[in-house]
Amino acid sequence: MGESLSVGVVGGGIGGLAVALGLLRDGHDVHVYEQAGRLSEVGAGVQVSPNASRVLHGLGLAGALAATGVQPLAWHQRRWEDGRTLLRAPVAFAFPHYQMHRADLLRALAGALPSERIHLGHRLTGLVQHVDGVRARFAGSPPARFDVLVGADGIHSSVRRLLFGPGDARFTGCVAYRGIVPAERLRHLDLEVTAQIWMGPGRHFVHYFISGRRLVNFVAVVEQDHWTRESWTDRARIADVRAAFAGWHPQVREIIGAADETYLWALLDRPPIPRWSDGRVTLLGDAAHAMLPFMAQGAAQAVEDGATLTACLRAGDVTAALALYERLRLPRTSRLQEMSAGNKTRFHLPDGPAQRERDAQMAAGSRAWSFNALDWLYDHDAATSVGSVSGAPADRR
Numbered sequence: 513m514g515e516s517l518s519v520g521v522v523g524g525g526i527g528g529l530a531v532a533l534g535l536l537r538d539g540h541d542v543h544v545y546e547q548a549g550r551l552s553e554v555g556a557g558v559q560v561s562p563n564a565s566r567v568l569h570g571l572g573l574a575g576a577l578a579a580t581g582v583q584p585l586a587w588h589q590r591r592w593e594d595g596r597t598l599l600r601a602p603v604a605f606a607f608p609h610y611q612m613h614r615a616d617l618l619r620a621l622a623g624a625l626p627s628e629r630i631h632l633g634h635r636l637t638g639l640v641q642h643v644d645g646v647r648a649r650f651a652g653s654p655p656a657r658f659d660v661l662v663g664a665d666g667i668h669s670s671v672r673r674l675l676f677g678p679g680d681a682r683f684t685g686c687v688a689y690r691g692i693v694p695a696e697r698l699r700h701l702d703l704e705v706t707a708q709i710w711m712g713p714g715r716h717f718v719h720y721f722i723s724g725r726r727l728v729n730f731v732a733v734v735e736q737d738h739w740t741r742e743s744w745t746d747r748a749r750i751a752d753v754r755a756a757f758a759g760w761h762p763q764v765r766e767i768i769g770a771a772d773e774t775y776l777w778a779l780l781d782r783p784p785i786p787r788w789s790d791g792r793v794t795l796l797g798d799a800a801h802a803m804l805p806f807m808a809q810g811a812a813q814a815v816e817d818g819a820t821l822t823a824c825l826r827a828g829d830v831t832a833a834l835a836l837y838e839r840l841r842l843p844r845t846s847r848l849q850e851m852s853a854g855n856k857t858r859f860h861l862p863d864g865p866a867q868r869e870r871d872a873q874m875a876a877g878s879r880a881w882s883f884n885a886l887d888w889l890y891d892h893d894a895a896t897s898v899g900s901v902s903g904a905p906a907d908r909r
């Protein structure tokens with residue numbers, strides 16, 4: 513075990529809570545500062561891929577994940593109109609792939625942290641770095657001093673702005689409708705326990721079971737060239753989702769039709785940035801690498817960030833550790849930001865020659881579409897990756 517550090521984590525989302533738990537287990541004095549008055553996640557599902565479940569198992573959460581998470585048998589990519597299977601790949605990696613309600617994941621993380629470690633109603637407004645520490649200011653609360661400050665404060669990160677200046681997230685030209693449907697309403701569809709991804713011109717539709725198969729989660733993504741609402745999330749009308757997916761396979765339309773409510777998200781991302789760390793402050797999760805959700809990797813990469821950062825802090829002095837963390841994480845998350853953006857084009861091809869070529873490649877098991885070719889992603893061990901670069905022991909707990 514290295515030196516025990518005082519660490520401030522700004523943001524109590526999946527990324528912030530996961531890194532706090534890892535650092536606490538490593539013997540650091542960690543405190544999480546969340547601007548909201550309570551910890552909450554949006555009412556929607558999240559896929560916890562094997563690269564993230566490996567980390568979460570290491571944090572002692574295997575039981576909590578298995579309690580409500582659903583393990584799909586396969587990824588199943590289908591054609592929008594006739595439901596034809598384009599690709600069906602078994603989910604078989606070193607750790608489980610879970611599909612969960614976000615609230616269950618957040619509850620598992622928060623439940624593993626002592627409540628005195630989480631400070632709600634604390635909005636970070638400023639930070640000053642000294643040679644031997646960082647002083648953070650919070651609206652309406654006393655300032656605090658840390659050896660290390662981690663900005664896990666999401667896509668509109670204040671820490672990022674304070675370190676590297678302003679810069680808006682960009683609208684990606686896609687919106688997502690999300691909804692959750694009681695599975696019993698869909699019993700007649702005899703849905704298989706897979707992650708189903710339906711691809712069509714200018715849009716795609718994803719659905720999977722969550723919450724012990726009691727609920728079906730859907731995400732309906734639609735390209736549109738404008739975003740005019742003031743808030744980034746909004747309740748939307750089921751009729752709008754129905755209209756957007758009119759003419760799609762009956763299974764898709766029935767899932768949409770069985771929902772009581774749906775919410776609309778403008779999908780934003782950021783291009784990769786050259787640096788995440790400055791002195792004793794660094795970024796993690798969406799604050800560092802916001803991406804389109806088309807690889808289902810935003811939260812997973814936030815969880816990986818936490819494991820790598822924790823391992824780096826075992827390896828040396830703080831600034832060197834943060835530099836190593838950035839060096840290890842940046843290429844990987846940049847690659848995923850690019851792949852996620854690329855899937856917008858790949859998933860949304862208009863019907864025609866390019867789409868037929870894509871479908872033929874998928875049917876032929878082309879490497880470009882193979883889930884097996886993603887073992888670099890799903891079998892990655894974010895904690896031990898540090899040892900291979902720095903020469904530090906992989907686990908000194």
Ligand code: FAD
Nearest residue numbers: 523525526527547559636665666797798805808810811812
């Ligand atoms: P956030 O969850 O945004 O948390 C940031 C926290 O910081 C918030 O609680 C916020 O209140 C707090 N905060 C902000 N500013 C301050 C401040 N100044 N002071 C204090 N606190 C502050 N990812 C996956 O891995 N799998 C999926 O299946 C998946 N599906 C997705 C589907 C959709 C439609 C979308 C939009 C995203 C999806 N993602 C998925 C991505 C994933 O949701 C995000 O990448 C992830 O939630 C980011 O977590 P985070 O902790 O970095 O940030």
